[in-house]
Amino acid sequence: QVQLQESGPGLVKPSGTLSLTCGVSGGSISRSNWWSWVRQPPGKGLEWIGEIYHSGSTNYNPSLKSRVTVSVDKSKNQFSLKLSSVTAADTAVYYCARVRRDSSGYYLMWYFDLWGRGTLVTVSS
Amino acid sequence: SYELTQPPSVSVSPGQTARITCSGDALPKQYAYWYQQKPGQAPVVVVYKDIERPSGIPERFSGSRSGTTVTLTISGVQAEDEADYYCQSADRSAIYVVFGGGTKLTVL
Numbered sequence: 022q023v024q025l026q027e028s029g030p031g032l033v034k035p036s037g038t039l040s041l042t043c044g045v046s047g048g049s050i051s052r053s054n055w056w057s058w059v060r061q062p063p064g065k066g067l068e069w070i071g072e073i074y075h076s077g078s079t080n081y082n083p084s085l086k087s088r089v090t091v092s093v094d095k096s097k098n099q100f101s102l103k104l105s106s107v108t109a110a111d112t113a114v115y116y117c118a119r120v121r122r123d124s125s126g127y128y129l130m131w132y133f134d135l136w137g138r139g140t141l142v143t144v145s146s
Numbered sequence: 147s148y149e150l151t152q153p154p155s156v157s158v159s160p161g162q163t164a165r166i167t168c169s170g171d172a173l174p175k176q177y178a179y180w181y182q183q184k185p186g187q188a189p190v191v192v193v194y195k196d197i198e199r200p201s202g203i204p205e206r207f208s209g210s211r212s213g214t215t216v217t218l219t220i221s222g223v224q225a226e227d228e229a230d231y232y233c234q235s236a237d238r239s240a241i242y243v244v245f246g247g248g249t250k251l252t253v254l
Contacts, residue, residue, distance in 0.1 A: 057243075067181075067189065067232055069243035082242050084147065116188055129240045130195055132179040136188035 023048040026135035039104040051075040055120035058102045059114030060113040114139040148237040150246035157252040164220040166249045168233030178216040200232045228253045
């Protein structure tokens with residue numbers, strides 16, 4: 022059974038770079054899946070950050086694209102998030118998730134069927 | 147940017163039917179998905195591809211669509227269904243994922 026686990030610093034200074042890793046256990050990250058990051062500010066809704074395929078192809082939320090990098094390390098069976106120039110507005114619970122993506126149907130299927138437990142990252146000096 | 151609109155809150159008594167709507171201009175061109183999120187937990191998908199229900203999700207959860215609006219219906223609501231519910235889809239060109247603002251379901 023595949024499980025996801027986020028890890029990384031819980032506190033980042035303003036203007037710094039937020040770095041998180043999602044470890045994938047119970048299965049290979051190189052299977053035919055995309056892998057994604059989603060965040061949720063305290064008391065607010067969900068926001069999609071971006072996604073990566075095991076080949077390294079990526080897609081990003083246009084509103085965050087200039088500050089986001091998602092990468093994959095197949096040897097460690099993990100993928101990572103870097104968010105630069107952070108402010109207090111980037112304080113959130115960050116989730117990693119497995120993406121179900123299939124363009125063979127009438128519409129594109131694109132959703133998240135497995136999530137990590139999430140990790141709170143606070144941006145503060 | 148593209149937005150999905152949900153009511154902030156819905157309240158029902160146990161055993162009644164709850165309906166949560168989600169509106170967006172691109173919904174006729176993209177599938178919709180629904181997630182349940184309980185406090186302190188990660189979201190769980192309860193409906194995918196508009197109307198499909200993942201294994202393990204109770205039959206009382208169902209999805210439907212009509213034009214630019216999709217609806218999550220919970221029939222015979224139980225106390226354990228009290229949670230936040232989010233719809234999710236993609237923009238018309240399938241460039242990015244969008245979530246609705248979320249609806250807090252209260253079971254009276």
